Amino acid sequence: MESRVRMALLYDFYGSLLTKRQQDFMELYFGEDLSLGEIAAEFNVSRQAVYDILNRAEAALQGYEQRLKLVDSFFTEKKRLRQLKQLVFKLQSTGLTQEQEKITAEIMALLDAMGPEGD
Amino acid sequence: MESRVRMALLYDFYGSLLTKRQQDFMELYFGEDLSLGEIAAEFNVSRQAVYDILNRAEAALQGYEQRLKLVDSFFTEKKRLRQLKQLVFKLQSTGLTQEQEKITAEIMALLDAMGPEGD
Numbered sequence: 001m002e003s004r005v006r007m008a009l010l011y012d013f014y015g016s017l018l019t020k021r022q023q024d025f026m027e028l029y030f031g032e033d034l035s036l037g038e039i040a041a042e043f044n045v046s047r048q049a050v051y052d053i054l055n056r057a058e059a060a061l062q063g064y065e066q067r068l069k070l071v072d073s074f075f076t077e078k079k080r081l082r083q084l085k086q087l088v089f090k091l092q093s094t095g096l097t098q099e100q101e102k103i104t105a106e107i108m109a110l111l112d113a114m115g116p117e118g119d
Numbered sequence: 120m121e122s123r124v125r126m127a128l129l130y131d132f133y134g135s136l137l138t139k140r141q142q143d144f145m146e147l148y149f150g151e152d153l154s155l156g157e158i159a160a161e162f163n164v165s166r167q168a169v170y171d172i173l174n175r176a177e178a179a180l181q182g183y184e185q186r187l188k189l190v191d192s193f194f195t196e197k198k199r200l201r202q203l204k205q206l207v208f209k210l211q212s213t214g215l216t217q218e219q220e221k222i223t224a225e226i227m228a229l230l231d232a233m234g235p236e237g238d
Contacts, residue, residue: 016186067135070189077233084229091222103210107226110203114196 004030010061013070022057029054077115084111123149129180132189141176148173196234203230 008030015023028034028042029050036054040047065071088108096104127149134142147153147161148169155173159166184190207227215223 014187017183064136068133068187068189070187080229080233084226087222087226087229091219091226094216094219094222096219097213100210100213100215103206103213107203107206107210110199110206114199 007058007061009071010065013074014061014064014068017064018057018060022053022060025050025053026057081111081114126177126180128190129184132193133180133183133187136183137176137179141172141179144169144172145176200230200233 007026011026011030015026018026024043025039028039029036034042036047036050039050043050085108088104088111092101092104126145130145130149134145137145143162144158147158148155153161155166155169158169162169204227207223207230211220211223
């Protein structure tokens with residue numbers, strides 16, 4: 001299977017497109033960190049059944065990403081937002097008038113609202 | 120059926136998730152503006168079959184939007200980008216130093232790269 005981090009990310013974006021059962025198992029396996037055996041016991045199915053469902057879910061998520069590339073775009077946008085914020089900081093350090101400071105503060109607020117944070 | 124414009128937009132975002140046949144018919148109907156009868160003749164199927172396939176495709180696209188809301192987010196981001204550009208223009212009209220102008224030009228270039236244009 002792919003890395004847990006990557007899977008969690010794919011699940012964040014496309015989880016809503018999976019079946020209820022796939023969602024349940026993904027959340028327990030990747031979210032709650034339960035083992036295949038633990039999930040099998042909880043749902044009263046075989047370990048193999050859990051494995052198969054998780055495998056199908058993983059393939060579905062990868063298929064969606066291949067077609068829609070939302071995770072890809074997420075990272076591109078995140079990078080651009082970080083660059084934009086750095087440029088606004090740079091601008092703020094050049095000595096702005098009160099009016100200019102007000103405008104850059106508005107710009108920063110909009111950038112903050114646009115999403116993916118941090119690095 | 121929903122408006123052609125709305126459908127074309129949904130198809131732009133989620134068309135890659137449809138079957139090949141659904142894609143073919145959607146492109147002819149919404150893209151090339153062919154009638155149901157014309158598509159039926161071209162594929163040697165009944166008019167009803169074309170109608171059913173288009174209907175299922177339309178339902179699928181709406182289902183994807185309901186879950187992923189990409190079209191929704193597209194309009195929100197478009198609006199924010201427009202606001203950001205207006206603020207940068209406003210800033211540029213306040214009388215900037217050469218250094219400040221250089222930074223705002225970089226900001227504008229990044230905003231332009233971030234996508235949805237126009238109003």
